[in-house]
Amino acid sequence: MNKNYFFNLFPKEDEYLIASIWEDILLCLDIDYPVYGTVFLPPHIWIKISEFLKTTNLNILTFGLTEISEKKLIVFVPKNFDLNNVEPIVTHFKIDCSNKFKTLHHKDFLGTIMSLGLKRETLGDILVKDNIGYCVSTKEIFKIIETNLKQINSIPSKISKVSSNDIPNIQFKEFTDTVSSFRLDSIVASIANISRSISIDLIDSGEVFINYNVEKSKNKQVEIGSIITIRKKGKFILDKNLGENKKGKFKILIKQYT
DSSP, X not given: OOHHHHHHTOXXXXXXXXXHHHHXXXXXXXXXXXXXXXXXXXXXXXXXHHHHGGGTTEEEEXXXXXXXXXXXXXXXXXXXXXXXXXXXXXXXXXXXXXXXXXXXXXXXXXXXXHTTTOOGGGBOOOEEETTEEEEEEEHHHHHHHHHHOOEETTEEOEEEEOOGGGSOOXXXXXXXXXXXXXXXXXXXXXXXXXXXXXXXXXXXXXXXXXXXXXXXXXXXXXXXXXXXXXXXXXXXXXXEEEEEOTTSOEEEEEEEEO
């Protein structure tokens, strides 16, 4: 494996973080046994790690709030190791602040948890529904939260473990549109409801991401299933190609994260 190549995949990331990931990879290869990460990584990091390891003797498992959540805690696993023997390393839990007087939001839950002195990367995504915050963390971090978090914005809280199956589904707003092609500038113009020229400006300025990686080529062909993030516009999934109409344009189904 090429260490310099690996580090060059993450030019803007914290060098200590990338070095610790590299050391975990080497350790897993050395001991031929799973090595567990300790922090939740954003998708632009864990996706690149997964791609890098395709040419090695390692796999990775990812653990997050849900299968489509962004932040993931990873486990490096030798390819000859039985994945069924990999011990779960995260705890799913809910912080129940049900009340009739105040509506709590994502920032309320995250801010209160961070006020305990924890770092953001020790916690996965948070999903809030009906004043209940659904969270995921390592077992050790869960114990800290369970012991010390008593209320959020003066609303008493009850914390309990839940199954991953108990996490509510992420909600999407669905809509359809027609595009002349699957070029990135055409797709961005459609899903953000902006002109083609403005979409090109956003792409050129690095405001558009495909599967969490910056994409500056307006000619890039966007594949069905891709996640497209546009800063200040939102995050979308190019979900389906519904077919071509009589004018030669494609009808597409878009899902927008809400």
